[in-house]
Amino acid sequence: MLKFSKSHEWAKIDGSTAMMGITDYAQHSLGDIVFVELPKAGTKVTQSGRLGTIESTKAASELYSPISGEVIEVNKELAGKPQLVNEDPLGRGWMIKIKIANQKESEGLMDEAQYREFVEKEKH
Amino acid sequence: MELKKTPLYPKHLENKGRMVDFGGWAMPVEYESILKEARATRLTCGLFDASHMGEIRIRGKRALEFLQKVISNDITLTQPGQLQYNLFLNDNGTVIDDLMVYNFGREYLCVVNASNTDKDFEWLKENKLEGVEIVNESGITSLLSLQGPNAYALMKEVIGRDFNSKYMRFAQENINGKLILLSRSGYTGEDGFEIYSSNDDALFLWDLILEKGKKSGLVLCGLGSRDILRVEAGYSLYGHEISDGINPLEAGLAWAVKFNKDFIGKDRLLEIKEKGLSRKRVGFIMQERAMPRQGYTVYAGNAPVGEPVGSVTSGAYSPNLDKFIGMALVDVNCAANGGEIVIKVRDNFYKAKIEKFPFIVPKTLH
Numbered sequence: 001m002l003k004f005s006k007s008h009e010w011a012k013i014d015g016s017t018a019m020m021g022i023t024d025y026a027q028h029s030l031g032d033i034v035f036v037e038l039p040k041a042g043t044k045v046t047q048s049g050r051l052g053t054i055e056s057t058k059a060a061s062e063l064y065s066p067i068s069g070e071v072i073e074v075n076k077e078l079a080g081k082p083q084l085v086n087e088d089p090l091g092r093g094w095m096i097k098i099k100i101a102n103q104k105e106s107e108g109l110m111d112e113a114q115y116r117e118f119v120e121k122e123k124h
Numbered sequence: 125m126e127l128k129k130t131p132l133y134p135k136h137l138e139n140k141g142r143m144v145d146f147g148g149w150a151m152p153v154e155y156e157s158i159l160k161e162a163r164a165t166r167l168t169c170g171l172f173d174a175s176h177m178g179e180i181r182i183r184g185k186r187a188l189e190f191l192q193k194v195i196s197n198d199i200t201l202t203q204p205g206q207l208q209y210n211l212f213l214n215d216n217g218t219v220i221d222d223l224m225v226y227n228f229g230r231e232y233l234c235v236v237n238a239s240n241t242d243k244d245f246e247w248l249k250e251n252k253l254e255g256v257e258i259v260n261e262s263g264i265t266s267l268l269s270l271q272g273p274n275a276y277a278l279m280k281e282v283i284g285r286d287f288n289s290k291y292m293r294f295a296q297e298n299i300n301g302k303l304i305l306l307s308r309s310g311y312t313g314e315d316g317f318e319i320y321s322s323n324d325d326a327l328f329l330w331d332l333i334l335e336k337g338k339k340s341g342l343v344l345c346g347l348g349s350r351d352i353l354r355v356e357a358g359y360s361l362y363g364h365e366i367s368d369g370i371n372p373l374e375a376g377l378a379w380a381v382k383f384n385k386d387f388i389g390k391d392r393l394l395e396i397k398e399k400g401l402s403r404k405r406v407g408f409i410m411q412e413r414a415m416p417r418q419g420y421t422v423y424a425g426n427a428p429v430g431e432p433v434g435s436v437t438s439g440a441y442s443p444n445l446d447k448f449i450g451m452a453l454v455d456v457n458c459a460a461n462g463g464e465i466v467i468k469v470r471d472n473f474y475k476a477k478i479e480k481f482p483f484i485v486p487k488t489l490h
Contacts, residue, residue, distance in 0.1 A: 058348065
């Protein structure tokens, strides 16, 4: 189940875990990404809480967690290849895996159609 | 306030340039990718619209006398047909702007930073001598910058014949009846040209360079890559390494200050020189992956983290080095080449090493 936050993160929810990253719209707005600062495994995160920082050539942007839980895995490939976030934001550019604390939270996130509509509004 | 547009604005839109407000101008920060554009300029060549830059002409009987009074360098060291890096200074020795002066023999063209053009023009008028005419030609002049190892070969194609050209020299050329000022110079550290024309001819030149550039691997470049390239080259930028709070000696620009002539700001600068500098501009390369940005605090590199000793003035990720690089103003005691410093990025401290400019020496230069 693919869900989206208003701060342009995606969460792929699979049972009790969620993989997350930033959306194609987000990576395109940020431009070339040169560094991604992520929390270590074991870190507790809360929905909409600060998760890390994305550095593009232009600016540093905050990364927020789409869902509460505990970080169980971090995409180590991003340390050397942050450009994966630009090239494949929903695939190899994933950022962390979270053990979900509260399943109900995902109901507050948007589905793909809703997110597309949200982005269209934000563009104008 | 509506943003000012260069004559090439429609071309930027046509090429999907990402337009930003740069000092009141609508300029492309990138077309496709800042990093790709910065790489292409070092590998093949890049074309930049720099028409936002200001052009101020100085002429009249006492043009030379006046110019010498307002610039820090000494234009008499150049021949007509040469250009020279210069600074306008305040009475207190700090920097009003940096600029290139084009020596035309009996008149001079000052090319200044876009956001400082009006300020510079007013300041020049305030200090004007009788018999000097100061003309702001920024509104009628366009500037294209063609930079990179393939720039010379491409320029031959554009002009349609071989031509004489040397670094930091300029000449008037005629392309299909259109007069241009062709200057072998730039802001990237690469070989290249700065091409001045009337606004009316700018679109024609852009199209011609683009058409001829297909074979040369020409890439359109925005201001984002221009900034990375100038940091790689170790060039100062107004508002970063130089400003009305920084003097040219601490900015490492003493080579552009000639004390054997008079100029505004000289007396104070001499005092500063006598007293000794307290801080200095340095270049650094991050030893860990972290992005340095203007304003970040620099600490001494002894212990894990020493005392604060200065701050970052510019930072960039260099795609040509695959390293994070930058410049900083630091305490003179911490400014030695090879020295270690520490930079605070948000809540963390990262090691960096002071390195000599330029960070990149182009393979084909001049």
